[in-house]
Amino acid sequence: MNLIKINYIIKLIEQGKTDEAESNLNTLEHEANRVLDLVNIMVLHATLMSGRGRDDIALRYLQLVPILQESIESDPNAARILSRRLGLELKMGLLASAEVTSHRLAKARPQPDDATLQAELEKLRQLGASGKPLAIAGRVPAECRPMICDPAKPSWEYVPVHRTVSLADAKGRLDQVILRCTRRTVTIPATTDTTWTLPAKLGQCAVEVTGESGATFTLIDETLPG
Known part of the structure; x- marks a missing residue:
C-alpha cells in the first residue's frame, strides 16, 4: 500500500479536513488487495473517526483488526493497536473490555504509554469496585x-x-x-x-x-x- 497516500490521509485528519480524508481513504480502500492493506485501512478509519470525535466507531474498527495470539510478542503493530484500543476503552469507561485488552497488551512489546494506561485502568478498577453505579x-x-x-x-x-x-x-x-x-x-x-x-x-x-x-x-x- 502506498505509504505516501497513507501519510497524506493522516495529515488531512490532523488538519481537520476529515471529509477530504474520507474521500481519499475510500479510494485507497478500493485499491486494497492484501490482508495487511485491510489492516491499514481499518486503522485509518479508526483515526478518521477519532478525528471526528466518534471514538465509539473508532473502537469498532480497532476491535476488528486481527491480532494473532501466537505472534503478539513479535508483531510491532499488535502492541500499537492494542494500546490504542485500551486508550479508547478507558476513555469511554468500558472496564470489562479494557481488562481483556490490557491482558493481551501485557504480552505484546512494551509501549511508551503503557504505564499511563495501566494507571488509568487501576483508577477505573477502583471505581468499579467502589459500589458506585x-x-x-x-x-x-x-x-x-x-x-x-x-x-x-x-x-x-x-x-x-x-x-x-x-x-x-x-x-x-x-x-x-x-x-x-x-x-x-x-x-x-x-x-x-x-x-x-x-x-x-x-x-x-x-x-x-x-x-x-x-x-x-x-x-x-x-x-x-x-
Whole structure:
C-alpha cells in the first residue's frame, strides 16, 4: 500500500479536513488487495473517526483488526493497536473490555504509554469496585458500514461489570435490549428507568441496544443492595 497516500490521509485528519480524508481513504480502500492493506485501512478509519470525535466507531474498527495470539510478542503493530484500543476503552469507561485488552497488551512489546494506561485502568478498577453505579454513554451508531456493523439494524454493545443494568436519558428511538449471555439470550423492549438483573447462572453477559441511528442514552451498570 502506498505509504505516501497513507501519510497524506493522516495529515488531512490532523488538519481537520476529515471529509477530504474520507474521500481519499475510500479510494485507497478500493485499491486494497492484501490482508495487511485491510489492516491499514481499518486503522485509518479508526483515526478518521477519532478525528471526528466518534471514538465509539473508532473502537469498532480497532476491535476488528486481527491480532494473532501466537505472534503478539513479535508483531510491532499488535502492541500499537492494542494500546490504542485500551486508550479508547478507558476513555469511554468500558472496564470489562479494557481488562481483556490490557491482558493481551501485557504480552505484546512494551509501549511508551503503557504505564499511563495501566494507571488509568487501576483508577477505573477502583471505581468499579467502589459500589458506585457506572454511567456509560451509549449511542446507536449512525456510521454503520458492512465492515463494522449492520446498516439495516445498527446496535450498541457493552459488557457490564456488575449484574444489574438500566437505561436512562434516551434521546431518539430505542427498540430492543438484547441480553446475550453464555447460557441464554433474552430480547426485551428498550425502556428507560427499567432495571434488569442478570442472574449469575446465565454466565457472562453482554448488553446490546438497538434503535434508530444516532439515538443516545446512558446505561447504568450497578449492583443493587441486598
